[in-house]
Amino acid sequence: MVIEIKTKPKYAASEDAALLARMRAAGLPLKAASTARLYRIEAEWAAGDYKKAAAGLLADPLTDDWSVGGRRPPAGCWRAEVWLKNSVTDVIGESVSEAAAGFLGVEAPKVRFGHAFYFKGPAGPAAEKAAARALSNPLIHSFKVVKR
Amino acid sequence: MNDRIENFNSLRPAELAALDKAAGWSLNAAELAAAQRHFRKLGRPPTRGELETIAQTWSEHCKHKTFSGPVRFERNGKVKRYKNLFKETIVAATKTLNRPWCLSVFKDNAGVVEFGRGKKWGLAFKAETHNHPCALEPYGGAETGVGGVVRDILGVGLGAKPVLNTDFFCFGRQDSGMKLPPGALGARRIMEGVVEGVRDYGNRMGIPTAAGGVVFDDGYALNPLVFVGCAGLIPRDKIDKKVRPGDLIVAVGGRTGRDGIHGATFSSADIGEDSPSSAVQIGHAINEKKILDALLRARDKGLYSAVTDCGAGGFSSAIGELASDCGAVVDLEKAPLKDVSLEPWEIWVSESQERMVLSVPERNLPALRKIFAREECELAVLGRFNKSGRLLVRFMGEPVVDLRNDFLHGGVPNFEKRAVHKPVPVSSRPPAKPRRPLGRLLREILAHPNVRSRAPIVRQYDHEVQGGTVVKPFTGPAGYGPSDGAVIWPQSATRDLGDFSGFAAAHGICPSVGRIDPCQMALYACDEAMRNLLCCGADITKAAFLDNFCAASPADPKVLGDLVLAAEGCREAALGFGAPFISGKDSFYNQSADAKGKPYPIPLTLLISAVAPVDDVRSAVTTNFKRAGNPVYLAGVAWRGLGGSIYNELERSGNNALGVISIEESARLYRGLLPAFRAGLVMAAHDISDGGFAAAAAEMAFGGGLGADLCPETGYAQDGISQAELLFGESPSRLLIEVDRERELAFRSMVAGLPVERVGFVSAGHDLTLLDGAGRELLREDIAVLLECWSGEGI
Numbered sequence: 009m010v011i012e013i014k015t016k017p018k019y020a021a022s023e024d025a026a027l028l029a030r031m032r033a034a035g036l037p038l039k040a041a042s043t044a045r046l047y048r049i050e051a052e053w054a055a056g057d058y059k060k061a062a063a064g065l066l067a068d069p070l071t072d073d074w075s076v077g078g079r080r081p082p083a084g085c086w087r088a089e090v091w092l093k094n095s096v097t098d099v100i101g102e103s104v105s106e107a108a109a110g111f112l113g114v115e116a117p118k119v120r121f122g123h124a125f126y127f128k129g130p131a132g133p134a135a136e137k138a139a140a141r142a143l144s145n146p147l148i149h150s151f152k153v154v155k156r
Numbered sequence: 157m158n159d160r161i162e163n164f165n166s167l168r169p170a171e172l173a174a175l176d177k178a179a180g181w182s183l184n185a186a187e188l189a190a191a192q193r194h195f196r197k198l199g200r201p202p203t204r205g206e207l208e209t210i211a212q213t214w215s216e217h218c219k220h221k222t223f224s225g226p227v228r229f230e231r232n233g234k235v236k237r238y239k240n241l242f243k244e245t246i247v248a249a250t251k252t253l254n255r256p257w258c259l260s261v262f263k264d265n266a267g268v269v270e271f272g273r274g275k276k277w278g279l280a281f282k283a284e285t286h287n288h289p290c291a292l293e294p295y296g297g298a299e300t301g302v303g304g305v306v307r308d309i310l311g312v313g314l315g316a317k318p319v320l321n322t323d324f325f326c327f328g329r330q331d332s333g334m335k336l337p338p339g340a341l342g343a344r345r346i347m348e349g350v351v352e353g354v355r356d357y358g359n360r361m362g363i364p365t366a367a368g369g370v371v372f373d374d375g376y377a378l379n380p381l382v383f384v385g386c387a388g389l390i391p392r393d394k395i396d397k398k399v400r401p402g403d404l405i406v407a408v409g410g411r412t413g414r415d416g417i418h419g420a421t422f423s424s425a426d427i428g429e430d431s432p433s434s435a436v437q438i439g440h441a442i443n444e445k446k447i448l449d450a451l452l453r454a455r456d457k458g459l460y461s462a463v464t465d466c467g468a469g470g471f472s473s474a475i476g477e478l479a480s481d482c483g484a485v486v487d488l489e490k491a492p493l494k495d496v497s498l499e500p501w502e503i504w505v506s507e508s509q510e511r512m513v514l515s516v517p518e519r520n521l522p523a524l525r526k527i528f529a530r531e532e533c534e535l536a537v538l539g540r541f542n543k544s545g546r547l548l549v550r551f552m553g554e555p556v557v558d559l560r561n562d563f564l565h566g567g568v569p570n571f572e573k574r575a576v577h578k579p580v581p582v583s584s585r586p587p588a589k590p591r592r593p594l595g596r597l598l599r600e601i602l603a604h605p606n607v608r609s610r611a612p613i614v615r616q617y618d619h620e621v622q623g624g625t626v627v628k629p630f631t632g633p634a635g636y637g638p639s640d641g642a643v644i645w646p647q648s649a650t651r652d653l654g655d656f657s658g659f660a661a662a663h664g665i666c667p668s669v670g671r672i673d674p675c676q677m678a679l680y681a682c683d684e685a686m687r688n689l690l691c692c693g694a695d696i697t698k699a700a701f702l703d704n705f706c707a708a709s710p711a712d713p714k715v716l717g718d719l720v721l722a723a724e725g726c727r728e729a730a731l732g733f734g735a736p737f738i739s740g741k742d743s744f745y746n747q748s749a750d751a752k753g754k755p756y757p758i759p760l761t762l763l764i765s766a767v768a769p770v771d772d773v774r775s776a777v778t779t780n781f782k783r784a785g786n787p788v789y790l791a792g793v794a795w796r797g798l799g800g801s802i803y804n805e806l807e808r809s810g811n812n813a814l815g816v817i818s819i820e821e822s823a824r825l826y827r828g829l830l831p832a833f834r835a836g837l838v839m840a841a842h843d844i845s846d847g848g849f850a851a852a853a854a855e856m857a858f859g860g861g862l863g864a865d866l867c868p869e870t871g872y873a874q875d876g877i878s879q880a881e882l883l884f885g886e887s888p889s890r891l892l893i894e895v896d897r898e899r900e901l902a903f904r905s906m907v908a909g910l911p912v913e914r915v916g917f918v919s920a921g922h923d924l925t926l927l928d929g930a931g932r933e934l935l936r937e938d939i940a941v942l943l944e945c946w947s948g949e950g951i
């Protein structure tokens with residue numbers, strides 16, 4: 009199961025601007041861009057546990073929105089996901105695993121950390137290639153595009 | 157389980173080479189032959205673990221074979237032979253100087269000099285490179301680079317408390333149109349990743365990051381250089397360590413995984429598309445912080461007799477080094493693992509991060525366990541040190557490694573390497589007149605990548621944590637003035653709020669000079685570092701240097717020749733300034749194949765990091781102008797020559813000569829200025845380097861929010877010097893000084909006989925005005941406009 013944590017739009021201006029600048033430098037003149045944090049949790053949890061972990065552990069109730077189970081990109085947008093490959097040490101995943109075990113009182117789950125990026129603007133193979141080059145390193149990351 | 161390579165002793169040279177390549181050892185033919193002879197003599201084949209141990213111990217990264225080996229240097233038809241280049245140049249200078257305040261040099265993880273009131277403390281300082289990992293994965297490479305150098309400080313003596321991280325980078329130009337080979341990361345991508353890595357590790361560990369810099373040059377497009385440093389404080393009685401036979405071998409910190417295998421041997425190879433991903437890791441700063449907290453508590457209770465970090469080579473390197481004067485038995489099955497499928501040899505050489513190895517008297521183990529358990533930091537007893545003179549490593553009782561120390565640490569063959577000097581043609585003709593108006597030229601120089609503000613990088617770092625950063629990366633009321641170094645008051649370590657002893661840390665680096673003359677590059681870099689210390693108000697009579705050399709393959713005689721000259725320059729500078737080198741590191745094979753498959757080497761690069769005490773941090777000096785009406789002095793002589801300057805990148809001057817440097821004269825000048833700094837007569841000081849006189853004056857104005865009216869011609873200068881050389885030349889050993897106008901006479905009498913002359917005044921206006929000798933205006937620029945250029949907001 010994937011939990012997604014996204015900064016609420018009213019607090020995300022600088023985060024979004026930095027991403028837009030990065031993408032422009034990569035040759036991708038987007039109209040808008042935003043980012044989210046992803047946690048892939050492998051555990052035998054009840055559905056309520058994922059929501060509890062998302063709302064109580066991973067999201068800041070004031071500044072973040074959360075969702076469980078993956079999100080489709082909004083109309084006119086495309087979405088890219090970047091994950092650390094399984095062979096790469098995932099420090100954040102390890103920390104979240106320990107924290108989740110303490111928070112829910114369960115066995116430590118396997119957690120991997122990643123990022124989601126939402127783009128409004130040019131799409132297609134060339135844009136995806138530019139995004140992959142700017143946002144991931146094939147040596148340690150997997151990159152995939154999720155279309156609506 | 158013992159994984160013997162049964163046919164090793166009968167392999168022919170070509171087969172040995174093929175085996176080496178397949179295994180990723182980076183051993184050369186002579187080394188493979190020496191290993192083969194050794195095992196033939198033993199009458200048995202080696203195990204994989206033994207060859208891995210030999211490859212790690214003999215790697216360039218761990219053994220520094222180039223620097224510590226014999227060299228035949230050919231120059232102008234003459235030959236000079238070195239038995240040990242490093243010892244005969246850099247170490248020789250330190251030995252000759254024999255400073256009593258040097259407490260530990262060239263024998264531990266970092267150099268240590270005396271520090272503080274009552275001489276109760278040692279200041280440990282070390283700078284490392286993490287170039288190859290950063291080329292592959294900038295974020296992880298930079299993070300683990302910081303983690304590694306912090307562990308060097310934790311592992312010096314019985315452990316020092318880190319109080320400052322430094323960072324210096326060499327990246328490809330961000331605006332370069334250079335075509336990259338497949339798999340290579342772009343310059344911007346590398347820079348962003350490296351900066352984020354340094355930021356995340358240092359900030360999370362609670363260590364201030366200050367005293368850094370960046371050089372942009374397309375020579376680094378495929379091989380970025382990432383220098384990370386750390387300074388720490390150690391009680392004087394904790395500087396010595398000695399492994400005692402009978403002590404337990406205790407590993408603390410993170411678990412061992414497959415990550416980082418062959419990092420040490422990988423850094424002895426060129427980077428290419430097939431470089432191993434296992435050489436890349438992601439750091440875990442919080443784990444290292446746990447080690448730091450637990451280790452220093454255990455140190456203060458005297459619970460262990462020696463410590464070192466697990467860096468390149470992992471347990472093999474750490475335990476091998478600690479046991480090099482005695483012996484050890486190690487049982488690898490006791491190591492906590494991330495991945496139980498690891499082969500025993502992989503456990504032995506894995507470079508998983510955040511691990512340290514301690515030598516612990518058995519009676520202290522319960523107390524040690526308690527301290528590490530409180531920090532939720534894992535601890536495992538792996539074996540015991542003994543007097544056998546052997547390194548015996550087992551897994552479930554089966555031997556993985558069984559090597560004698562004398563062979564492992566003394567058996568590496570070191571053959572004489574050829575080095576040649578090929579001089580670069582130098583033109584000393586008068587420079588052509590600039591095509592641009594001087595004002596425009598200054599704006600472009602300030603906007604140049606190598607002069608421009610580093611705020612977008614620096615502002616990501618926490619330079620305030622621990623509450624001891626007195627001179628910060630930016631100074632002045634608005635925080636726009638770039639500092640020449642950092643001044644640290646390490647009260648977080650001394651816990652003595654009545655002792656205002658501090659230290660300054662600064663750098664010098666001049667790769668563009670190195671392209672013309674490598675020896676001059678070393679002199680310039682040492683001089684720049686020394687000047688930066690002085691500009692912070694440090695006691696330069698107790699300055700100490702670190703050297704970090706980075707070069708392409710030393711198998712190329714030209715590369716090695718340049719290195720010889722740079723090492724000789726270091727020796728000359730150290731002796732001239734009376735400033736010993738206390739530690740250093742080298743990184744070779746910084747070259748890759750470019751998009752056309754041709755070798756693309758970096759320019760020879762030498763980073764000089766320097767530290768010196770600041771007797772009272774309350775009298776530290778900053779670069780920003782302080783008060784309108786104060787006189788501004790130019791100290792030092794402006795020499796002809798525009799070689800290596802920013803000006804030459806913008807204008808075709810036709811002159812690539814280097815300004816003359818005399819270390820003796822520079823040392824006399826700096827020592828002569830020191831009493832004025834100590835007497836509090838100097839309100840601000842800034843070194844003249846990239847961009848020359850005009851850029852330095854503008855930077856002092858940014859910080860102060862004040863203008864200045866200056867006439868560089870009234871300062872000391874070589875006869876026949878041109879206007880361009882006066883304004884924008886980068887001849888060394890010069891600084892601009894703002895003097896308290898009420899005490900100007902005292903200043904003048906203190907500097908009498910030195911090449912120091914008034915060149916103008918700080919003004920209350922908003923312009924920087926530069927005049928010629930007849931009082932005619934050469935340029936008048938609005939400081940706010942110059943600041944915009946310097947801040948990267950357009951020319």
